[in-house]
Amino acid sequence: MSETAYPAPPQTPFATSVRKSLFSSPLDCLVTVVCAVLLCLLLYHLVDWAFLSSIWTEEDEPLCKEASGACWSVIDARHRIIFFGLFPFEEHWRSTVACIVMIATIVASCVPWFWSGLKLSVLWITGFAIFYLLMHGGLFGLSVITPERWGGLALTIFIFAAVSLIGMPLSIVLALGRRSRLPVIARLVGLFIDFFRSLPLLTILFTAAVITPFLLPGWLQGDKLYRVIVGFAIFFAAYQAENIRAGLQAIPAGQDEAGKTLGLNYMQRVTRIQLPQAFRNSLPAIVNQFVITFKETSIVTIVGFFEILASGSAAFGTGKWTHHYIEVYVFIGLIYFIFVFSLSRYGAYLEKKLRVGHG
Amino acid sequence: MAEQHNNQRDNQEVDEAVTMINVNKWFDDFHVLKNINLDVGNREKVVVCGPSGSGKSTLIRCICKLEDHQKGTINVLGTELNDDVANIDEIRREVGMVFQQFNLFPHMTVLENCTLAQMLVRKKSRKEAEAVAMQFLEKVRIPEQAVKYPGELSGGQQQRVAIARSLCMNPKIMLFDEPTSALDPEMISEVLDVMVALAEEGMTMVCVTHEMGFARRVADRVIFMDQGEIVEQNSPQEFFDNPVNERTQLFLSQILQH
Ligand SMILES: Nc1ncnc2c1ncn2[C@@H]1O[C@H](COP(=O)(O)OP(=O)(O)OP(=O)(O)O)[C@@H](O)[C@H]1O
Ligand SMILES: [Mg+2]
Numbered sequence: 001m002s003e004t005a006y007p008a009p010p011q012t013p014f015a016t017s018v019r020k021s022l023f024s025s026p027l028d029c030l031v032t033v034v035c036a037v038l039l040c041l042l043l044y045h046l047v048d049w050a051f052l053s054s055i056w057t058e059e060d061e062p063l064c065k066e067a068s069g070a071c072w073s074v075i076d077a078r079h080r081i082i083f084f085g086l087f088p089f090e091e092h093w094r095s096t097v098a099c100i101v102m103i104a105t106i107v108a109s110c111v112p113w114f115w116s117g118l119k120l121s122v123l124w125i126t127g128f129a130i131f132y133l134l135m136h137g138g139l140f141g142l143s144v145i146t147p148e149r150w151g152g153l154a155l156t157i158f159i160f161a162a163v164s165l166i167g168m169p170l171s172i173v174l175a176l177g178r179r180s181r182l183p184v185i186a187r188l189v190g191l192f193i194d195f196f197r198s199l200p201l202l203t204i205l206f207t208a209a210v211i212t213p214f215l216l217p218g219w220l221q222g223d224k225l226y227r228v229i230v231g232f233a234i235f236f237a238a239y240q241a242e243n244i245r246a247g248l249q250a251i252p253a254g255q256d257e258a259g260k261t262l263g264l265n266y267m268q269r270v271t272r273i274q275l276p277q278a279f280r281n282s283l284p285a286i287v288n289q290f291v292i293t294f295k296e297t298s299i300v301t302i303v304g305f306f307e308i309l310a311s312g313s314a315a316f317g318t319g320k321w322t323h324h325y326i327e328v329y330v331f332i333g334l335i336y337f338i339f340v341f342s343l344s345r346y347g348a349y350l351e352k353k354l355r356v357g358h359g
Numbered sequence: 360m361a362e363q364h365n366n367q368r369d370n371q372e373v374d375e376a377v378t379m380i381n382v383n384k385w386f387d388d389f390h391v392l393k394n395i396n397l398d399v400g401n402r403e404k405v406v407v408c409g410p411s412g413s414g415k416s417t418l419i420r421c422i423c424k425l426e427d428h429q430k431g432t433i434n435v436l437g438t439e440l441n442d443d444v445a446n447i448d449e450i451r452r453e454v455g456m457v458f459q460q461f462n463l464f465p466h467m468t469v470l471e472n473c474t475l476a477q478m479l480v481r482k483k484s485r486k487e488a489e490a491v492a493m494q495f496l497e498k499v500r501i502p503e504q505a506v507k508y509p510g511e512l513s514g515g516q517q518q519r520v521a522i523a524r525s526l527c528m529n530p531k532i533m534l535f536d537e538p539t540s541a542l543d544p545e546m547i548s549e550v551l552d553v554m555v556a557l558a559e560e561g562m563t564m565v566c567v568t569h570e571m572g573f574a575r576r577v578a579d580r581v582i583f584m585d586q587g588e589i590v591e592q593n594s595p596q597e598f599f600d601n602p603v604n605e606r607t608q609l610f611l612s613q614i615l616q617h
Contacts, residue, residue: 254460255462257425257456257462258456258463258521260451261423262475262476262480262528263448263449263452263476263528264479268479268480272464277464277466280466
């Protein structure tokens with residue numbers, strides 16, 4: 001360390017850096033101005049369409065034909081279908097509460113305070129139990145509603161949460177299995193992963209929904225929804241396992257050796273030394289897989305489930321609403337955006353948090 | 360002081376900390392260790408040196424079973440090393456190892472590095488473990504770094520933390536694999552000082568190093584390895600002043616040139 005410390009050089013002021021990067025030559029100025037004008041025009045049209053010239057309530061729907069803006073009447077009139085699908089109308093509150101509980105469970109498990117096996121197990125078991133009780137009913141005087149009639153946002157969130165919950169532990173086991181010192185296990189797990197990665201998700205879901213009932217004994221089949229979730233979770237795990245394995249691969253061998261010489265057993269080394277570092281190493285890819293999975297939940301419509309996108313199609317599928325699919329899709333797009341954007345932001349937060357002390 | 364853990368081996372005092380009899384090891388077809396016979400007595404300090412690739416690391420890695428040997432027997436603290444898992448974990452608890460590359464856990468603070476194994480393996484409470492950790496961090500003279508992450512420390516500091524981390528487990532034997540060769544010259548002495556202090560307290564040590572000053576000062580015996588064999592062993596005095604084997608002479612002339 002030297003004795004004298006110099007102050008850090010002042011940071012370039014914002015205005016200066018803007019001038020430098022956008023207006024440093026006449027041509028630069030021209031390009032900047034043209035782009036700015038185009039952007040403003042686009043933004044104006046968007047705001048005009050969405051807010052200024054739009055129609056907001058169901059009663060005003062007749063005005064939609066004349067209006068140049070969006071016809072949000074369709075959302076006002078049909079939002080219940082979008083959010084709840086085929087769920088019985090009088091029971092919508094159950095779906096709402098279930099949805100909130102499930103989102104709260106997901107959010108809570110993102111908080112570091114919950115990161116222990118016991119707390120997470122309690123959290124998730126409680127979360128799923130309440131969700132199931134509310135959605136399925138059959139207790140405390142709640143009428144029974146079978147999974148075929150679940151739909152909308154609650155179904156989307158449920159599928160996402162269940163796939164993540166089954167898929168994450170499975171992916172860890174697969175990743176570790178593929179690195180097993182026993183060649184038989186490593187090969188078999190490798191084969192399993194590559195097999196499921198090479199199939200399209202569609203095929204897996206179709207097989208789970210339609211074909212497995214012919215193969216499995218009755219007591220093992222479960223509801224179609226659960227078969228689809230299990231199939232989806234295996235697909236998710238096959239990909240996530242490879243992400244985690246990449247993270248494990250990047251850990252120097254000395255880490256595990258240091259753990260061994262301290263007397264830590266295999267499970268202790270895996271949970272305390274390897275996995276935390278593997279997650280840190282491949283966090284972007286891992287978060288990415290969650291984002292993809294959230295969006296891919298929409299595929300379950302083809303095996304007959306009305307998750308939020310399918311419910312949306314139903315919302316503009318009748319009578320006077322058929323012309324307003326754009327508004328419905330924008331609305332659903334916004335909902336997806338809220339979830340996926342939150343996920344990405346959380347990923348960025350985690351990356352920052354886990355990088356502590358790594359420069 | 361740290362609590363003395365009860366271990367059946369504490370009672371039956373064994374004279375030899377490590378006994379290797381006719382140990383042979385191969386990496387595939389490559390014969391790395393050839394008929395190694397080596398006894399390390401209790402409280403003895405042994406320095407191992409030799410040219411690169413001679414099998415020094417492999418030798419001490421066999422003692423804590425980071426490598427398997429294929430022929431011969433290795434006895435550590437009166438227990439034979441075999442493929443029995445319980446026995447391996449048990450022995451590893453009694454043998455500390457310090458690596459060339461430190462191998463601190465980068466996702467944990469210095470203090471957590473030192474308490475992890477105490478809590479998981481010795482089943483100590485966090486409070487107890489932290490007290491022990493702080494005591495050893497003071498011993499290696501960096502208690503003030505306890506809350507930092509390894510990435511924020513210099514190489515010399517990291518290596519001292521690594522030594523403290525091993526000592527926290529109360530090992531009966533300490534193995535060092537070139538603990539100073541990844542360090543900048545000005546940091547070497549701070550690590551060697553810690554090792555000298557440890558040696559003076561009577562720790563059993565097997566140390567791969569080319570720090571000849573250190574060897575002269577603390578070693579009871581210096582072992583020279585070449586091409587997987589122990590070529591010569593002697594007291595440091597004899598070893599450095601009157602090497603017998605010509606390979607030893609060549610090696611010594613090379614490292615003393617620097
Ligand atoms: N995992 C391994 N697989 C195959 N060969 C290995 C392996 N580890 C070491 N070797 C070889 O065994 C020989 C001895 O290696 P070792 O690391 O024990 O040497 P060393 O004396 O410690 O050398 P250095 O001074 O460079 O650390 C070397 O030729 C090395 O290439
Ligand atoms: Mg070596």
